[in-house]
Amino acid sequence: xxxxxxxxxxxxxxxxxxxxxxxxxxxxxxxxxxxxxxxxxxxxxxxxxxxxxxxxxxxxxxxxxxxxxxxxxxxxxxxxxxxxxxxxxxxxxxxxxxxxxxxxxxxxxxxxxxxxxxxxxxxxxxxxxxxxxxxxxxxxxxxxxxx
Numbered sequence: 001x002x003x004x005x006x007x008x009x010x011x012x013x014x015x016x017x018x019x020x021x022x023x024x025x026x027x028x029x030x031x032x033x034x035x036x037x038x039x040x041x042x043x044x045x046x047x048x049x050x051x052x053x054x055x056x057x058x059x060x061x062x063x064x065x066x067x068x069x070x071x072x073x074x075x076x077x078x079x080x081x082x083x084x085x086x087x088x089x090x091x092x093x094x095x096x097x098x099x100x101x102x103x104x105x106x107x108x109x110x111x112x113x114x115x116x117x118x119x120x121x122x123x124x125x126x127x128x129x130x131x132x133x134x135x136x137x138x139x140x141x142x143x144x145x146x147x
Contacts, residue, residue: 008034011061013045013078014096015070023065037061042073046081049088063092 010027014020020038027036037058039045045066048055064082068075079095082088 006033008032008063009037009059009061010034010063010065011037011039011045011048012065013039013042013070013075014065014067015040016067019067019096042070042075042078044072045070045078046073049082049085061091063094065094065096067096069098 012020012023014023020040024036027034037048039048039055044055045064047053048058048061051058066075066079068079070078075095079093082091082093
């Protein structure tokens with residue numbers, strides 16, 4: 001379990017307002033203290049990482065939840081840029097996808113992520129999938145050192 005004072009910074013890169021709201025609700029009941037930051041397209045995600053524009057004071061997140069199908073810069077491009085940049089290549093990334101085909105595309109082009117969550121249509125399944133992040137990532141997030 002994380003120390004009480006430790007806050008996990010999570011960057012959600014998601015353009016669907018409904019999915020953003022669901023993710024916020026899912027993390028409200030999390031077992032660890034967290035702050036959910038939101039980038040609504042690929043360009044905003046890159047601005048967040050490189051602390052540009054509206055995100056000059058952004059923190060380096062502990063983990064990224066990345067939707068693949070984004071407006072402007074696509075999620076696949078964001079992932080490729082992250083993993084090719086020394087500053088972000090070890091940052092844990094959880095890809096949020098709506099289909100198995102997206103996972104296949106990532107593997108075909110050798111775009112590394114730490115895991116995939118296929119977004120279910122059923123609300124309770126979506127909450128359940130996000131809740132599993134508590135158990136899966138707490139140890140990894142604890143050991144991840146910001147550079």
